[in-house]
Amino acid sequence: MDITALSNAAVGSAGVVERIDLPEEISHHLAHLGFLPGTHVEVLRRAPAGDPRVYRIDGIDVGLRNETAQHIFLKITAKDTAQ
């Protein structure tokens, strides 16, 4: 199985959150936006400057900096959902 940091997943790919390696107060906040192991995430697009990027999780779009996303690990399930 393909496990990669969320920040490395290509735009258009999708997967399931495997684990989150972040301090508790940050992961708590992310959890309430839907970032929990087992949830489906889609990499939607990047901001004009390339970072932050926008992820679709649970029907909402969330902007996340790569410095945060690199601690969230994803099991890739689809290489490119746009196709």
Add this chain to the structure above:
Amino acid sequence: MSSCHAPAEVLEEEVATGTPSDGSKPRFKTVALIGPPNCGKSTLFNRLTGMRQKVANYPGVTVEHHSGKMKSIGRNDLTLIDLPGIYSLATYSEDARVAVEVLTGKMAGVPRPDAVLLVLDATHMNRQLMLAAPVFSIGLPTLVLLNMSDQLEARGGKIDTLALAKELGHPVALISAAQGKGLDVVPNFLLQAANKVDNGLRPVQLPILQSAASCRTWATQVTGRTRYEAPQAALWTRRLDAVLLNRILGPIIFLLVVFAVFQVVFTIGQPLSDGMGNWLTALGAKAALALPDNWMRALLRDGLWNGVQAVLVFLPQILLLFLFIGILEDSGYLARAALIADRVMRAIGLNGKAFIPLLSAYACAVPAIMATRTIENKRERLATIMVAPFMTCSARLPIYTLIIAAFIPNVHFLGGLIGLRAMVMLSLYGLGFLAALGTAKLMNSRVMKASSAPFVIELPQYRWPTFQSLTLRLYDRGAMFLKKAGTIILACTFIVWLLSVLPVHGGHFSDLTTSVIGHIGHFVEPVIRPLGFNWKIGIGLLSSIVAREVIVGTLGTLYGVDPATHAVNLQLALRHDMTIGGAIALVVFFAFAMQCTSTLAIVRRETNSWKWPAAQFAYMTIVAYTAALLTNQIIGRFF
């Protein structure tokens, strides 16, 4: 046994309703409104209470407290309390702490609510339901309102409210706050709950450990069992984002939007302001005729009316600015702007979250400094507080527009598309922004080390701003501005007028130059002369320490009582009394200076020490003085 049982029931009723049980029906008095951020809670609050609402701060904290009578549903006897938008009741944030204290009746001065309206966004139930478990566990009668039913329907989502109500053990209803649909359930629920009508619902098993993960598992199970179908992604939002967040188009549109706002505030706002000024002058002249021609007329027209009028004319422009900020925020574009701006914010060591407080600082630094509470990191929060007053707040608009209208010719380039005046205004905004950048850098390198708080931002769907929400915003801001004009500014102009005619010599007022204020003005003149300011401007600067707008009122009064400029309007009077260098130096001074006691007071409250506001005042004044000095000296060489 039954005689023992009865008092217990009475007692229970008293506790639940807060009213003595004298045989009449128990009555509800207070209802709390709670929900996650972006669930449409404010829209619903406005729907239920109408325009009459009170905004205050909870004691001891800076969380804003909206409350209002539920007039729109015919329940004037009920007070609705709007709680802050929160994801959970876990007390990581001050907002959540406030919500818990209010719900459990521990907040001083706020009665314990008798019932709760829980608002959730029906389009993402898995996530939204996570808040339900902790709210239910507080044990108050709760009505679950699934908002955005119109969106759910339009995008093919499905929800079974009956099944959900059975799962949750609390009544559930689909509503659309934006369209005002389905709101009848609220009065019905409140009546039933107050009379303890059995709704057939039984308490349910809630997750015992209310961690995010267990709440989430519970929520997913509930939506699974009730066969919830999440709606399709909003197609229009994706299409719009493909353009608005495009690598090349995104930043261009961002800048265009910002520029267009200022251009419109000027091209539409200026004639409105001028018209209002003429109307107010005529009104004042008419009213003055009705007054006896003695000190009374001088006091009311020259002293008070001129000063307050000089400030009032900016109402149209301030309302226009807030209209645009409101449209950007309600439509959802503001979150995209934060996303685009994050890169720049990070480069200066600020959190992307600081963007929202800093953007609202364009309206006023006071709510902006309050809004910094969303920044969990103490150091970053302090840096944002120090930076916020440099953003061009609306209180600077009066002096900016006055000086620009008086000194900058009304010429246009590119076939009337770009006006010189709007350009100058925009560069003043840019100047404030640069000062903010510099200060942030300084705060990061010298005062504190940068740290890494996460930048997480939810991008809501694009929506049409509702007429009601925009009206309410304008009403709020307009009322605040008028209140300020009627109190602080009125008082200041009165004091300035009084000092400008005292002492009384043999039954006659002093001339301006021999008055108390003339003496003060001439005393400070040497300090400000290098900046190109005369002594009247000096008095303006002193009086505007209270609030920036005051300078316009003060100048209105001073030039109004001066026989030489008595008959001409303020713009003309200034044009004859200042050089272009001094005029530009004045607006540059205002771009940097901390002329606002409200901001100083809020910084003192938020940082809990006098050290920070004092440092901020000294720092900003020194920067302002130096910049104004340079401006006047440099422009003076060329003109």
